[in-house]
Structures are given as C-alpha cells and as structure tokens.
Amino acid sequence: MKDYIARGIAANNQIRAFAATNKHMVEEARLNHQTSPLVSAALGRLMVAASMMGSMLKNDKDLLTLQIRGDGPIGGLVVTSDSKANVKGYPFTPDVDLPLKTNGKLDVSAGLGNGILNIIRDTGLKKPYVGQTHLVSGEIAEDLTYYYATSEQVPSAVALGVLVDKDYHIKQSGGFIIQLLPDADEAIIKQLEDKITALPPITTLLDEGKTPEEILELLLGDMGLQIMDTIPTQFYCNCTEDRVEKALISIGKKDIEEMIDEGKTIELNCHFCNKKYPFTVEELETLVRNI
Structure with missing residues (x-):
C-alpha cells in the first residue's frame, strides 16, 4: 500500500477526519538515521501526525514544524511538513534502547521523558504561530490530543502507531485525527467516543490490510461519512x-x-x-x- 492520507467529513459537517498510512515514509527516516526500534516508533509517530496536520494547512507555501524536547535519553525530535504532506524529520539521539513496557510495547514515553511539545505554523506572516504544551504522557498521540483541546479548543481524537518488525524494518505505520467542529451534538460526541474506545490499535488495523478509508468507515460509517479526497504523503527533504x-x-x-x-x-x-x-x-x- 502506498503512503497516503484520506480526508473526510461526517455527521452533517460536525466532524472532520483524517487517516493515514505512512510506513514507507517512516522506513526512509529509519534508514536515513539508523534509528533503534524505540526511536523509530517515536519519530514515526510524530511524522505520521505531521503529515495529517500538514495536510490541514491552507496555502501551498505554509509550513508546519513539530518539536519535542524532553529530558529522556532520546532528547528530542523535530519534524516538518508542508501543505502537500511532504514530511522530513530527525531525532536528537537515534540509537536509544530501553526495556519494553509490561505490555510488551516500546516505551516511547520513557524515551522522551518530561518535556515540551511545540507546534509552529509558518503561514508567511511576520511571525509564525507558535503553540506549546507540556508532554502529558510522552506517547505523542495523547500529547497532541491535549494540545488541540487546550491550545486550540478543538476537541480531537488522535491515534498514532508504528509497528517495528524483528529485523528493525517498519512493518506498519499510520494514524488518524478526528476533530469535532463547533456545536457538535452531545449524542454525536458520545457515539464517537464509543467507537474510538472499541477500535483496535491502528497498527493492528493496518496489519490486517485496512486502508485509511476503511479505518474512517469503521469510526464514522454510520455517521454519514463522506471521503472528500486522498493525497499522497512522503519523506521529502529539500536540501541541496x-x-x-x-x-x-x-x-x-x-x-x-x-x-x-x-x-x-x-x-x-x-x-x-x-x-x-x-x-x-x-x-x-x-x-x-x-x-
């Protein structure tokens, strides 16, 4: 499956939704930086988020930068995206390894530690917009959910996942961002919460062969989901x-x-x-x- 993002609306325009599959992009970053599985997961999650958030930008020359600085051994991550979901990124320390969590998952939170998430949007004005929040978990998806709720007052559900194979290659990578628009009905909110709670992990869905459209269908299919478009996303560096x-x-x-x-x-x-x-x-x- 190629890397791409599906964008849609649902519930009579009360919800906007994005879902992405990005394993080739994250694999290219892994090869470029020779990241350990833990760092691949951390960097990959942030790149998946940046691809979808970049696709929300309005103008061709707009740029989005996501920065994490933490006191964990990874130190930090920097990822940028343009409005066409061309993404690049790097970790401060690429070769960090830590014990797995008790559930067998990579401990991204411990790798990043306590710190700050910065969201910078450069839309060509004199000063870029800068939003900032403390890392609430270091798992990145939860941190972005908290950022949207507190800094932009946009209730959002963010899911990000990177599945690293035994040979360190990226087996699956993707995510979704579901956002409630102003004045969303309480019944819609409750229905969406129940759907998200019941949904398997994003990497499980991708590993089963689910496409971004099918993932959005699982979440919003009974809320009048309309897929508006799909756009490609890729690792792209403009250095010369x-x-x-x-x-x-x-x-x-x-x-x-x-x-x-x-x-x-x-x-x-x-x-x-x-x-x-x-x-x-x-x-x-x-x-x-x-x-």
Whole structure:
C-alpha cells in the first residue's frame, strides 16, 4: 500500500477526519538515521501526525514544524511538513534502547521523558504561530490530543502507531485525527467516543490490510461519512548543495578561513536526511573570495 492520507467529513459537517498510512515514509527516516526500534516508533509517530496536520494547512507555501524536547535519553525530535504532506524529520539521539513496557510495547514515553511539545505554523506572516504544551504522557498521540483541546479548543481524537518488525524494518505505520467542529451534538460526541474506545490499535488495523478509508468507515460509517479526497504523503527533504553552501557562508569568513588553515576537506550533514556534502579546501577558498 502506498503512503497516503484520506480526508473526510461526517455527521452533517460536525466532524472532520483524517487517516493515514505512512510506513514507507517512516522506513526512509529509519534508514536515513539508523534509528533503534524505540526511536523509530517515536519519530514515526510524530511524522505520521505531521503529515495529517500538514495536510490541514491552507496555502501551498505554509509550513508546519513539530518539536519535542524532553529530558529522556532520546532528547528530542523535530519534524516538518508542508501543505502537500511532504514530511522530513530527525531525532536528537537515534540509537536509544530501553526495556519494553509490561505490555510488551516500546516505551516511547520513557524515551522522551518530561518535556515540551511545540507546534509552529509558518503561514508567511511576520511571525509564525507558535503553540506549546507540556508532554502529558510522552506517547505523542495523547500529547497532541491535549494540545488541540487546550491550545486550540478543538476537541480531537488522535491515534498514532508504528509497528517495528524483528529485523528493525517498519512493518506498519499510520494514524488518524478526528476533530469535532463547533456545536457538535452531545449524542454525536458520545457515539464517537464509543467507537474510538472499541477500535483496535491502528497498527493492528493496518496489519490486517485496512486502508485509511476503511479505518474512517469503521469510526464514522454510520455517521454519514463522506471521503472528500486522498493525497499522497512522503519523506521529502529539500536540501541541496546550494542551500548547504549558503548555510556555510552564513557562519562567516573568519570561521571558513580557519577551516582552510586546517588543510582538510570538511563535510556538512543535513539534519533531516543525513545526506553528506563535502567541501574541499579549494572550494572553501572560492567561497571566501566571494564573501
């Protein structure tokens, strides 16, 4: 199954819904950063969320950034998405391993620890919108649910899951975001709560072959679900040698001259995709002459 997002409405426009399958995107991130299963799960959950939240952006040039900083051994995660659900991300520490929880699940909460979740929307205004909340569980889905309720006053149900295979590859990855629009009927809210409570884990559904549309049908099929559209989502990094060169220039002439004096080729890495960009002494000298 390709990576994509299904978007729909239900209950006479009282509910909007998003569901995604993203295992190829999360697998590419795993390969780029050589993440442990625990970090794959943490980073993957945040990337799944960013893909759906990015698809909510209104304009082509809008950008969404999700940042988690915690006192756990992972340290933090950074993920960005554009309005076309092109997603990239990286962990602060990629190789963290911790004991499994008593239920046999990866302990993402312990990996992240106590910390802060930042949601940054850059819509081209002078200052981007920045929302912030404390991590209430470190499981990411619960943290985003809490963020929507407290910072945006949008009651939401968020489910995110990453299933890591025994060989560390990503077997399944996906999630859903269900949001109640203003003045939703109490009966609709109760019906939705019951449906979510009875639903199996998102990775179980994906492993059974359920599509995003079918997952939304399980939740909202008897509430007049209408699938509005589907959009592809993917891991995409827009780094280029030209962008990296501009970043290198920005550190200043003096620092570049010190690199030249060392007489060695330097190598810069993109945080998001881990691609390496080497610069020889001769290339550095050319940069200095053009500053």
